[in-house]
Amino acid sequence: MVGVEGLRMVEAALGSGLRIEALLVSDAGERHMARLAPLLKSDTQVLRTSDRLFAGVADTRTPQGIAALVQARQATLEDLLRDCALVAVLVGVQDPGNVGTILRAAEAFGATGAATCSTNELGTADPFGPKALRASAGSALRLPVLHGQPVASLLSQMRTAGVKLYAATKESSGQTELSGPPVLRPWEADWKLSAAILIGNEGAGLPDDIVRVADACVSIPQAAATTPVGVESLNAAMAASVLLYEAMRQRMAKR
Amino acid sequence: MVGVEGLRMVEAALGSGLRIEALLVSDAGERHMARLAPLLKSDTQVLRTSDRLFAGVADTRTPQGIAALVQARQATLEDLLRDCALVAVLVGVQDPGNVGTILRAAEAFGATGAATCSTNELGTADPFGPKALRASAGSALRLPVLHGQPVASLLSQMRTAGVKLYAATKESSGQTELSGPPVLRPWEADWKLSAAILIGNEGAGLPDDIVRVADACVSIPQAAATTPVGVESLNAAMAASVLLYEAMRQRMAKR
Incomplete structure (x- = not known):
């Protein structure tokens, strides 16, 4: 169950097709109901509360008095791999703002889904946490997201399904050893086939054992380097x- | 004069070639001096202070005890237009985090510079303010930035210099009227010639009169649309x- 807060996020939730368990409206939030009413199903439970009580449960500093409890989508690997797959695989991305931004970009650019993975050392921030949800501008609710996957088995299932695994690596990061996969510039990779983009931790990048199983490393050249x-x-x-x-x-x- | 704070930002400032007016070091910041010493010029003034005094002037919640006063570069239009120009022109971008992120991307992707403009209604956030500087990861100090330009005269000077003006517009935003400039996808524009990318306000986009003088609108297609x-x-x-x-x-x- 995911809590979303604020008019725009509640609108995104109501428009996502996800099951809304309840809508929470404070006295101050009542003014938004005219706008939201057309999006409500007849059986959506609406809970009314005082502003003071709402502020107590709200996550934001200046609550808008409107929130929803959403049954988040449990995506399957099959959801992610439909059609010509394009999947963002997050491996130890720790900042929830980055997680949300990546999901937003994934939806905008037509990805079929995303997966969040942990490694032995590092977890990926919860895509349904309040900060990630906000940064995603609601994409976390609409895009199929497979959460908390063990990375090794996910990658091997993807490979079996014919998905090319591209490791996003930094230029001259030492992650591109002689014995490792070839290093491509983004436009040298063929993205017209099913593909997954593996994105690592903000500081440490992808673990070496993940880079080694990738079909190629993709590195964005940078003038500032x-x-x-x-x-x-x-x-x-x-x-x-x-x-x-x-x-x-x-x-x-x-x- | 620009104040920068924290080890990474001070390192960026010392490595930028800009004139450092003074380095401010608290007792706790003293531990960073071994790392910074090789970057210091012999005539750089080092001011030492107590942690308490430092915390009083610091902009961050957990100050690292190290800061620098930097003479920011006064870029000229000629600086921005050297070689085959690629200039980010910010017109009413109000969030300092966005301003910093755009400058960071501009440096990473080899832009020759950036200009920040105000319109009648909207200013662009100060690229040298603390939040923009941090979001730019120091790029604001290295990239030639022309600050606070009146947008109309800047664009007409650029046009005279042969720079193509591309307005970044949203898909089907109403900014793309029949009578306006042609609308291109990003890869349909020819970026190999001197070019400026005009970026508008977060909510309102670019003013209509700016879009009208552009050579083309560039709109990123989005699946989620x-x-x-x-x-x-x-x-x-x-x-x-x-x-x-x-x-x-x-x-x-x-x-």
């Missing part, structure tokens, strides 16, 4: 967005 | 990153 001091590469969410865009570009140009 | 309710497009920073990537892709593929 020539600057001597203090230059950070794109962050995990920006890099993932760019790779998802590249996949969409190739798929649309194909048609 | 078909979902009925509550779907927001990519945010301003994500859209700008994708367009900057597309420009780099075409320029690198050309070589």
Whole structure:
């Protein structure tokens, strides 16, 4: 069960086709009901509360007085792999803002789904937590998301299903050893086939044993990589967005 | 004069080639000096202070005890237009996090510079403010940035210099009237020539009179645009990153 808060997020939940267990409305939130009424099913339970009580359960500093309890979609691997799959696989992405942003980009660029995985060392932030949900602008509710998967078995199932595994790696990160998979620029990979983009931890990147099982590493070249001091590469969410865009570009140009 | 705070930002400032007016070090910050010493010029003034005093001037909640006063670069239009120009022009981007993220993407993807403009109604957040600086991961200090430009005269100077003006617009936003400039997908625009990407306000987009003077509108197609309710497009920073990537892709593929 997922709690979502605020007018825009509640609208996104009501429009997602997910089962709404209850709508919570405070006195101040009552003004939004005219706008939401057309989206409500006849059997949706509406719970009314005082502003003070609402503020006590609200997660935001200035609550809008409107929230919903949503039965989140339990996606299956089959959901993610329908048609020509494009799946964002998050492996130890710890910042919920990054998780949400990646899901938002995944939906915008036509990904078929996303999976969040943990490694031995690192978990991925909960895609249905309040910060990730907000950063996703509701995409976490609409996009099929497989949550908390053990990464090794997920990748081997994807490989069996014919999905190409692309590891997003940084330029000259040491993750691209001689013995490892080939390193491609984003536009050198063929995204018109079923593909998964593996996105690692913000600081540490992908674990070496994940990179080794990938079909290729995809590395975004960066002009700033020539600057001597203090230059950070794109962050995990920006890099993932760019790779998802590249996949969409190739798929649309194909048609 | 710009104040930057924290070890990574101070490192970025010291490595930027900008003039450092002073380095401020608290007792707790002293531990970073061994790492920073090789980057210091002999005439850099180092001011030492107590942790308590430092916390009083610090902008972050858990200060690292290290800060620098930097003479920010005053970029000229000529700086921005050197070589084959690629300039991000921010017109009323109000969120400092978005401003910083766009500058970071601009540097990463090889832009020659950025300009921040205000319109009659909306200003662009200060690229040298603490939140924008942090979100830029220091790019605001390294990339030539022309700050607070009146947008009309800037665009007409760019046009005179032969720079193509591309307005970043949303799909079916009403900004793409029949009488307006042609609407291209990102990969349909020719980014190998000198180009500027005009990025508008987070909510309102670009003003109509700016869109009308552009050579073309560039609109990122989005799968989610078909979902009925509550779907927001990519945010301003994500859209700008994708367009900057597309420009780099075409320029690198050309070589």
